Amino acid sequence: MTFFRQAGAIFWKDILVEFRTKDALTSMLLFGLLVILMFHFAFEPDSLETERYGPGLLWMTFVFAGILGMNRAFAAERENDSLQALKLAPISWGAIFLGKMLANLLFMLLAETAMLACFALFFNFDLLPRLGWMSAITLLGTLGFASVGTILAAVSMNTRMSDVMLPILLLPIALPVVVGAVESTAAIFTDPPGEALGFWVKFLVVFNIIFVTLPLLLFEFILEE
Amino acid sequence: MASSSPVVRLENVEKWFGRTSALAGVNLAVRSGEFLIFLGRNGSGKSTLLRVVARIVKPNCGTVEVCGIDVLRHPEAGRERLGFVAHSSFLYRNLTATENLRFFAALYHLESPADRIREALRWVGLEGSAHRQVQGFSRGMQQRLSIARATLHDPEVLLLDEPFSGLDLEAAELLGAWLEGFVARGKTVLMATHDLEQGLKGARRWAFVERGRIAEEVTTGSDVEARERYKRFLKERRRDVL
Amino acid sequence: MSALATITFTAMLASLYLVFLYAPTETTMGEVQRIFYFHVSSAWTSFLAIFVVFIYSVRFLATRNRDLDTKALSAAEVGAVFSTMVLVSGPLWAKPVWGIWWTWDARLTSAFVLWLIYLGYLTLRRLVESPEQRARLCAVFGVLGAVDAPIVYMSTRWFRTQHPQPVIAGGEGSGLDPQMRLVLYLTFLAFVLLFFYLWRLRCDLERTQEAVESLERQAQLREAS
Numbered sequence A: 001m002t003f004f005r006q007a008g009a010i011f012w013k014d015i016l017v018e019f020r021t022k023d024a025l026t027s028m029l030l031f032g033l034l035v036i037l038m039f040h041f042a043f044e045p046d047s048l049e050t051e052r053y054g055p056g057l058l059w060m061t062f063v064f065a066g067i068l069g070m071n072r073a074f075a076a077e078r079e080n081d082s083l084q085a086l087k088l089a090p091i092s093w094g095a096i097f098l099g100k101m102l103a104n105l106l107f108m109l110l111a112e113t114a115m116l117a118c119f120a121l122f123f124n125f126d127l128l129p130r131l132g133w134m135s136a137i138t139l140l141g142t143l144g145f146a147s148v149g150t151i152l153a154a155v156s157m158n159t160r161m162s163d164v165m166l167p168i169l170l171l172p173i174a175l176p177v178v179v180g181a182v183e184s185t186a187a188i189f190t191d192p193p194g195e196a197l198g199f200w201v202k203f204l205v206v207f208n209i210i211f212v213t214l215p216l217l218l219f220e221f222i223l224e225e
Numbered sequence B: 001m002a003s004s005s006p007v008v009r010l011e012n013v014e015k016w017f018g019r020t021s022a023l024a025g026v027n028l029a030v031r032s033g034e035f036l037i038f039l040g041r042n043g044s045g046k047s048t049l050l051r052v053v054a055r056i057v058k059p060n061c062g063t064v065e066v067c068g069i070d071v072l073r074h075p076e077a078g079r080e081r082l083g084f085v086a087h088s089s090f091l092y093r094n095l096t097a098t099e100n101l102r103f104f105a106a107l108y109h110l111e112s113p114a115d116r117i118r119e120a121l122r123w124v125g126l127e128g129s130a131h132r133q134v135q136g137f138s139r140g141m142q143q144r145l146s147i148a149r150a151t152l153h154d155p156e157v158l159l160l161d162e163p164f165s166g167l168d169l170e171a172a173e174l175l176g177a178w179l180e181g182f183v184a185r186g187k188t189v190l191m192a193t194h195d196l197e198q199g200l201k202g203a204r205r206w207a208f209v210e211r212g213r214i215a216e217e218v219t220t221g222s223d224v225e226a227r228e229r230y231k232r233f234l235k236e237r238r239r240d241v242l
Numbered sequence C: 001m002s003a004l005a006t007i008t009f010t011a012m013l014a015s016l017y018l019v020f021l022y023a024p025t026e027t028t029m030g031e032v033q034r035i036f037y038f039h040v041s042s043a044w045t046s047f048l049a050i051f052v053v054f055i056y057s058v059r060f061l062a063t064r065n066r067d068l069d070t071k072a073l074s075a076a077e078v079g080a081v082f083s084t085m086v087l088v089s090g091p092l093w094a095k096p097v098w099g100i101w102w103t104w105d106a107r108l109t110s111a112f113v114l115w116l117i118y119l120g121y122l123t124l125r126r127l128v129e130s131p132e133q134r135a136r137l138c139a140v141f142g143v144l145g146a147v148d149a150p151i152v153y154m155s156t157r158w159f160r161t162q163h164p165q166p167v168i169a170g171g172e173g174s175g176l177d178p179q180m181r182l183v184l185y186l187t188f189l190a191f192v193l194l195f196f197y198l199w200r201l202r203c204d205l206e207r208t209q210e211a212v213e214s215l216e217r218q219a220q221l222r223e224a225s
Helices: A002-021 A023-043 A047-073 A075-080 A082-088 A093-122 A128-156 A162-188 A196-223 B046-053 B075-080 B097-107 B113-123 B139-151 B169-184 B223-241 C002-022 C031-063 C066-098 C106-127 C131-162 C178-224
Strands: B008-017 B020-030 B035-039 B061-066 B082-085 B157-161 B188-193 B205-210 B213-218
Touching (some): A002 A023, A002 A075, A002 A093, A002 B097, A023 A047, A047 A075, A047 A128, A047 A162, A075 A082, A082 B082, A093 A128, A093 A196, A128 A162, A128 A196, A128 C131, A162 A196, A162 C106, A162 C131, A196 C131, B020 B046, B020 B213, B020 C178, B035 B046, B046 B061, B046 B157, B046 B188, B075 B082, B082 B139, B097 B113, B097 B139, B113 B139, B169 B188, B205 B223, B213 B223, C002 C031, C002 C178, C031 C066, C031 C131, C031 C178, C066 C106, C066 C131, C066 C178, C106 C131
Parallel strands (some): B035 B188, B035 B205, B082 B157, B157 B188
Antiparallel strands (some): B205 B213
16 A cells, blocks of 8 residues: 555656646647647648548657657656655655656646647547547557656666657557557547457557556666666 | 664675776674764765665675665665765755655655654754745755755664765855764764865764775774874875876 | 587578578569578567567566676577568568568568667667666566567557558468478578577677676776775
8 A cells, every 4th residue: 555655645746846847748738739730731631531540640649749758757857866865765666657657647648638639620530429439548548658658768767868769769669559549549430430449449458457567567677776 | 872783784795887896895884873974085985885775776795784674685674764865955946845845754654744844844944945946945955955855754874975065164064063963862874975174073983985995994083183094094095096 | 509500500501402492483473582481580580589588688687697688688689680681681572572662561560660679679788888777777678678579560460450451471371382381490490590509609708798897897906905
């Protein structure tokens, strides 16, 4: 129980810090909007093409903005060397991972909600009737991405070119989550929602189980010196 | 005040990073209530030594015990009894003093944290700034808050790594006085510094660290004498190098 | 060691004979098709290699025995070579036969992602300063990458069912001539031997390097006293 309480303390601290600076949220949101804008000019999709390419474009936007957010994940700790203080505390280091991961997840979800609304607006996506499924898929996809992203952000933080290292490590590992998310999103736009939907949602769940547990177990090895 | 079993004990501790040897066989026993200062040049290994005690650096071999606990096997239990103050404050700039302490109180699972926080702020003289964001603090104030953070959970042993760097004279004197008060309460202090001017007061034991080993120790005399001994020690070493 | 070298050399010679002289010529593709044996063998070997990386990464994290990290690193380097061979031989085969350099079918795509994982591992290796940390971080990434690789393969295969792709060599287990199948398996065997041989070589090289470092350290200490 203390494990979750410790993770909770770190989660709330991250929320509080972000609330003061709004660094991660604003950068993710702005970047996401810029990407959406660029997609419009790059592809100029008509309504049929939007249905075909929409899910892919949407998740690419999420991924790009997400990478930005992940890079900031440990930025605050790096600034004040406060990761040292966390390491010195009598807490399980896995709790540090869980707290940070959930905070990252929350920030990404907030930014994604705004981006989704803009996407639906600009590309005339008929989102409202499918909101329930869309939310579930966004949650599942972002959870996997946030989990892998958080642990790899911790890994990259120890390298010389940490900002560049993160996408190099993250994208290959997160690929299945992106595939699953794109396929699920595409499935809910076919009328009626294809049976592929059930399959890909299950896929996302399995991926999340594996790739939330693994980082939790591996995290302490990253913090040691 | 001093008991027989050591409160910090290192035995044959070695640590190397690839080609460089940071600690080359350290043996140390510190009794409760002692104020021990590690003196040494940059790169001599004093920082690594402190961090091994705090178990954020894992030694390649050797035993480390804090209050009788094998820190290598039970790191969390060991950390409960330690406080660490370093050159960086470990504080979150965008949070207030109180919010910072509240966070650390949660990490150390303290009961009645509000009281402890108030007490800690009063003790380091920062009650007036309890609700100011840390980024507005001077270096001296940050260091004081850092001490409040490190002692919030009432640790047995306080580890300080170059705490005087960057402090002005007044802040340094305040820190020195505070340290003496801390030791007077029966706590143990291990401090690493290469600053000869400040902070040697109050200590009763000085260990000169060189190339990952404790080369010499001074346990008698005043801090003035210890200072002289250390200057002589450095001169001798310089001759060897040349 | 020299026994392994002799066996490997013999096996490679034998496979060369089998591929170029024994195997029948493919009816539609002609002689170019013979690349297929090396292409597929490299691919299977690269997957074997990441599995080896996984085993030794896990064992390293459990025991901190530096020799295990040496084995993991060496397997990653040799695996990267085989992985590169897959990506080079693929287009070499595809262009003359189908007129296209590349196709995003499941196997090539996952081979590409595996190559990216190897590259991430090796880049991480270069960019971390401290040797202890380097070993630990790479072991963590090795575990994540190795678990991810088969999942990537599965997700790209299922992705394919939604978006039909041109498939090189007609998909999995599509009626391979029994003679060809024999040649393929024997070539794969030769490649596996080659992998182990190169792996041993690389491990020995790394161990020598560490011995040098240890001697330098001791010299440093003797200087001090």
